[in-house]
Amino acid sequence: MALELDDFQIITGVLELRYPDHFLIWDNSGAFWQELANELAPLKVKQAEPNGVSVRIDKHAQAALGIDRASITVTKPGAHCERLKELAIKIVPALITKVKIDQFSRIGMRVVFEKAFSSREEAAKYVFENTSFPERKDNLMNVSGQGLDPELGFRSESESKGYSVKILARQGRIVDFNLPAGFEQLQPTQEELVKNQVLIDVDYYVHSVTLADQVSAEQIVDGWIKVIRRDLTKVING
Amino acid sequence: MADAQKIVDLNAYRRTTAQGLEATSTLAVEVTRETSNTKLTDLTDLYEKSDQENDFVSVVTSRVARLKQQLHEAKLGDNIDKDDAVSLLKAELPNLFALDDWSDGSSAVILALHHSLRNSKGIALSADQYFAVERAVGRLLQAPFLSFDNGLDVVDELKVAGFDTDPEEASILYGLLNE
Numbered sequence: 001m002a003l004e005l006d007d008f009q010i011i012t013g014v015l016e017l018r019y020p021d022h023f024l025i026w027d028n029s030g031a032f033w034q035e036l037a038n039e040l041a042p043l044k045v046k047q048a049e050p051n052g053v054s055v056r057i058d059k060h061a062q063a064a065l066g067i068d069r070a071s072i073t074v075t076k077p078g079a080h081c082e083r084l085k086e087l088a089i090k091i092v093p094a095l096i097t098k099v100k101i102d103q104f105s106r107i108g109m110r111v112v113f114e115k116a117f118s119s120r121e122e123a124a125k126y127v128f129e130n131t132s133f134p135e136r137k138d139n140l141m142n143v144s145g146q147g148l149d150p151e152l153g154f155r156s157e158s159e160s161k162g163y164s165v166k167i168l169a170r171q172g173r174i175v176d177f178n179l180p181a182g183f184e185q186l187q188p189t190q191e192e193l194v195k196n197q198v199l200i201d202v203d204y205y206v207h208s209v210t211l212a213d214q215v216s217a218e219q220i221v222d223g224w225i226k227v228i229r230r231d232l233t234k235v236i237n238g
Numbered sequence: 239m240a241d242a243q244k245i246v247d248l249n250a251y252r253r254t255t256a257q258g259l260e261a262t263s264t265l266a267v268e269v270t271r272e273t274s275n276t277k278l279t280d281l282t283d284l285y286e287k288s289d290q291e292n293d294f295v296s297v298v299t300s301r302v303a304r305l306k307q308q309l310h311e312a313k314l315g316d317n318i319d320k321d322d323a324v325s326l327l328k329a330e331l332p333n334l335f336a337l338d339d340w341s342d343g344s345s346a347v348i349l350a351l352h353h354s355l356r357n358s359k360g361i362a363l364s365a366d367q368y369f370a371v372e373r374a375v376g377r378l379l380q381a382p383f384l385s386f387d388n389g390l391d392v393v394d395e396l397k398v399a400g401f402d403t404d405p406e407e408a409s410i411l412y413g414l415l416n417e
Contacts, residue, residue, distance in 0.1 A: 096385060105275070107284075159275075160283040206284055208277040213381030213388055214284060216339065219295070223286035 002237040003130040005229060008113035008200060013077035013084040015221060017095065018069040018106040025067055025099055029053060032065060032098040039090050063091055070095050080229075081111065085221040092217035102212050108205035109224045113232075117196040123169035124148050126198050131167055131236055160208040165235055166201040200236070202228055281382070294339040294382075302379045305330060309372040317362055324363060327375065328355045334378075343389025344382050347374055350393040354401035370399035 033055065037043045044056040052066035061074045061083065072091055077084040095101055117123040127133060127150045138144040149171070155164035172195045179187055204224055285295040305327050312323035331352045335345065351374055354367075363371065374392050377384065384392070396403050 159277055160279055206279055208275050208279040208283065210279040210284065211381050213341075213343070213384045214279060214281065216285075216341075216383045219285050219339070223284075227286055 003233055005113065005233050008115045008198075010077055010079060010081065010111055011114040011199075012073065012075050012110070012112040013081040013225075014071060014073045014108075014110040015084060015088050015092075015217070016069060016071040016106075016108045016110065017092070017101075017104050018108075019101050019104050021068050022099065022101060023067070025065060026050065028099045029065055032094055035094045035098055036063070036091060040087070057087065061087055063087070065095070065099065070099075070101075081109075081221055081225045085218060088217035088221050092215060096212040096215070104210045104212070104215070106205055106207045107210055107215070107220065108203055109221065109228075110201070110203045111225065111228055113200040113202070115198045117169075117198065120148055120169070120171045120196050121146060123171075123196045123198050124150055127152070127167055127169045132238060157207070161204075161206050163205070163235070164203045165232070167198070167236065168201070169196075169198045171196050200232070202232060204228055281380075294337055297334070297337060298379065298382050301330065302334070302375065302382075306372070306375045306379050309368075309375060313368065313372065320368060321362060324355065324368075324371065327351070327371070331355070339382075341383040341389070342386045343384030343392075344378055346386065346389040347378060347384065347392045350396055350401075350403035351375070353405050354396050354403050357402040357404075357406060364400065366399045367401060370396050370401070 033043065033053065036055075036057075040057050046054045046056050046062065048054075052064060054062060054064035056062045060076050061072070063072045064070060070091075072084060072087050074081070074084045074087065115126070117126065124147055128136075128147065131152055133150060133152050136147055149169055151166065151168040153164065153166035156162060174193045174195065204227065281295060281299055287293065287296050287299065305323075308323040308326060312319040331348055334340075335348045335352065340348065351371065354371070358367075374396060377392050381388075393403055402409070
């Protein structure tokens with residue numbers, strides 16, 4: 001059986017831009033965040049330290065600016081990372097003009113796909129059956145029985161570009177589920193708060209020197225998500 | 239090699255701290271995932287070319303690259319070759335300007351090139367002017383999303399080479415305003 005990406009939905013999209021240590025962030029960080037606050041108000045500061053500030057843009061999005069990297073993280077970014085693109089169009093140009101980054105050492109886009117399962121065993125079985133997971137033999141490394149929570153990862157790189165893919169089955173628990181007062185009867189059971197999922201975590205990146213004048217955030221997000229959607233199953237299925 | 243020379247002083251590999259020698263050593267070369275890659279990113283590494291011929295990246299990587307190549311090759315030829323290459327560029331500039339995805343800086347460069355060549359009224363370019371034009375086209379090819387400030391730097395280079403980068407009509411307007 002081969003893995004089908006149509007069965008998965010994107011739960012997280014991240015655009016990360018790395019640059020050589022840029023000391024001007026200590027001078028220009030305020031101007032950068034103020035410009036974004038004007039465009040994306042209201043912003044809420046999550047963490048502020050000399051070497052980095054992270055800000056919550058809304059319930060599903062946050063951005064961070066550090067001494068050597070900046071990132072935009074969006075949960076539920078849309079099937080083609082539309083929300084990530086919307087934010088990148090505003091944040092990346094501000095990074096270039098306000099923080100005065102003139103070159104990037106690495107630009108990466110990380111996308112996490114998810115497929116939900118009713119049990120931990122089913123999720124594990126899906127990974128074993130749909131990927132080139134190495135054949136498992138009982139008692140190797142003293143592990144026996146049906147394998148649970150398998151994880152398979154690999155990376156491939158050329159001089160300029162690269163990708164890494166990680167496929168894993170896992171059981172997670174929703175921890176911040178709070179109902180307003182008066183609605184306690186709707187509280188789900190502990191079993192209902194458990195999530196059994198298979199995740200495909202893809203990191204696609206350019207790691208050669210990219211001039212700021214070469215960067216169009218819109219075209220990068222648009223183009224890269226197309227590449228990921230087009231080639232990911234071929235990468236996994238061979 | 240004498241046996242004495244084979245003796246390695248391990249302390250030379252240990253860091254000295256205020257408390258004395260630290261146990262850690264750096265006998266093995268440290269390997270990190272972060273490598274210092276100095277290769278410059280090519281546009282085709284960053285952007286996926288689509289099947290459509292009029293796609294922005296396809297235009298930049300094919301038509302602008304061809305113009306740049308023609309300017310470069312003609313540089314080694316005679317004045318007629320240079321004139322041909324410049325004429326081709328002149329004809330192509332309005333089509334390039336019509337593309338949506340140029341940044342403000344790149345649009346300013348295309349506009350300045352257009353007016354520079356129009357204002358030169360067919361007179362053969364000097365070596366400096368030809369070099370400035372080739373350089374400006376090369377900049378568009380390498381970095382099509384020039385910031386406005388960087389775009390103005392390229393426009394300034396055209397001005398320094400002796401071009402009038404403003405539209406002809408603007409000089410009439412300046413004249414009227416200065417009267």
